Amino acid sequence: MGDEVQIFEEYLKKHALHLTAPRETVLRTIFGTHEHFTADDLIAHLGRAGTPVSKATVYRTLALLSECNLLIEHDFGQGKKYYEHASELQHHGHLYCSDCGRISEFYDPKLNGLQEKIARQEGFDPTHFVVKIYGRCADCTAKRNRREAESTA
Amino acid sequence: MGDEVQIFEEYLKKHALHLTAPRETVLRTIFGTHEHFTADDLIAHLGRAGTPVSKATVYRTLALLSECNLLIEHDFGQGKKYYEHASELQHHGHLYCSDCGRISEFYDPKLNGLQEKIARQEGFDPTHFVVKIYGRCADCTAKRNRREAESTA
DNA sequence: GTGACATTGAGACTCAGTCTCAGTCTCAAC
DNA sequence: GTTGAGACTGAGACTGAGTCTCAATGTCAC
Ligand SMILES: [Zn+2]
Ligand SMILES: [Zn+2]
Ligand SMILES: [Zn+2]
Ligand SMILES: [Zn+2]
Numbered sequence: 001m002g003d004e005v006q007i008f009e010e011y012l013k014k015h016a017l018h019l020t021a022p023r024e025t026v027l028r029t030i031f032g033t034h035e036h037f038t039a040d041d042l043i044a045h046l047g048r049a050g051t052p053v054s055k056a057t058v059y060r061t062l063a064l065l066s067e068c069n070l071l072i073e074h075d076f077g078q079g080k081k082y083y084e085h086a087s088e089l090q091h092h093g094h095l096y097c098s099d100c101g102r103i104s105e106f107y108d109p110k111l112n113g114l115q116e117k118i119a120r121q122e123g124f125d126p127t128h129f130v131v132k133i134y135g136r137c138a139d140c141t142a143k144r145n146r147r148e149a150e151s152t153a
Numbered sequence: 154m155g156d157e158v159q160i161f162e163e164y165l166k167k168h169a170l171h172l173t174a175p176r177e178t179v180l181r182t183i184f185g186t187h188e189h190f191t192a193d194d195l196i197a198h199l200g201r202a203g204t205p206v207s208k209a210t211v212y213r214t215l216a217l218l219s220e221c222n223l224l225i226e227h228d229f230g231q232g233k234k235y236y237e238h239a240s241e242l243q244h245h246g247h248l249y250c251s252d253c254g255r256i257s258e259f260y261d262p263k264l265n266g267l268q269e270k271i272a273r274q275e276g277f278d279p280t281h282f283v284v285k286i287y288g289r290c291a292d293c294t295a296k297r298n299r300r301e302a303e304s305t306a
Numbered sequence: 307g308t309g310a311c312a313t314t315g316a317g318a319c320t321c322a323g324t325c326t327c328a329g330t331c332t333c334a335a336c
Numbered sequence: 337g338t339t340g341a342g343a344c345t346g347a348g349a350c351t352g353a354g355t356c357t358c359a360a361t362g363t364c365a366c
Contacts, residue, residue, distance in 0.1 A: 040352090056317095060313090079352080111267055128287050136278040173331085208346085307366100315359105
């Protein structure tokens with residue numbers, strides 16, 4: 001937890017920037033609570049917590065945290081970005097439920113190896129891999145089955 | 154090529170819709186030329202070709218074509234959607250060059266099998282899989298190496 | 307303290323995409 | 337061939353995520 005503060009501080013120092021109060025508030029809020037969140041989620045959360053930070057500063061801080069690899073950006077085609085802690089197990093993939101929007105995760109080392117190999121074959125120098133599975137989560141499938149059973153009954 | 158027209162026409166008929174002139178123009182333009190394109194690309198192309206179609210209609214037609222599985226939507230985190238013909242080899246992955254924005258493709262059946270398996274393990278009912286590799290393409294890597302060699306010389 | 311420069315929040319702005327609406331077209335029923 | 341239900345269209349208003357601007361403020365090295 002204090003780990004991120006240190007990494008961020010070092011990164012800032014290296015770029016002649018300062019760990020200001022708003023930046024620290026954003027940092028602590030992110031690493032104290034959320035998992036997969038959007039900029040808007042974060043802004044609302046900060047407001048509710050009585051430590052509002054302006055939209056501009058939140059976006060600027062998110063960019064900084066992505067640059068120093070504390071956060072990872074994700075896009076599920078919703079026209080907005082999701083963020084998550086980069087510290088968690090690396091290179092995991094995501095399951096996105098098109099019904100309820102829930103995001104879950106999986107990890108498979110074979111997948112990573114395979115992707116690395118493919119990139120090399122194509123003469124591509126990869127920085128990161130993205131695997132997303134879209135569909136319906138177990139809960140939504142169950143709900144739908146129940147509803148169908150009822151309507152047929 | 155006539156194939157898409159037929160599929161689209163059938164889909165429209167099934168939903169009590171008509172294959173109107175603007176829709177046909179859009180359809181023929183898409184399947185006559187482009188590969189990976191954005192809505193904006195398409196609108197500009199239609200304008201230049203002397204067969205302008207309004208933004209609203211283009212977006213509406215793109216939605217229809219996606220619904221009947223003639224087009225696939227892609228998101229590379231650029232805040233806009235890319236489209237491509239769905240008829241091409243299915244379930245291929247994409248390599249996106251962060252330097253020049255070029256999009257290339259690859260196909261690996263092992264990858265597809267693996268994803269299917271993972272989804273089932275998680276109790277997930279998958280509709281489609283997305284694999285994207287971000288990094289630097291061969292050209293951009295070569296360019297960068299050349300520039301580096303020069304600056305060191 | 308002073309000057310160079312980093313930082314901030316408010317709000318203007320951008321840009322992809324959606325929505326509204328009035329006018330037009332299609333087609334089947336009469 | 338007239339009519340009415342409802343599909344279709346383009347212009348442009350609108351939305352919403354994200355970026356940019358700018359004047360006021362903070363930080364630090366000297
Ligand atoms: Zn769900
Ligand atoms: Zn995750
Ligand atoms: Zn490139
Ligand atoms: Zn493709």
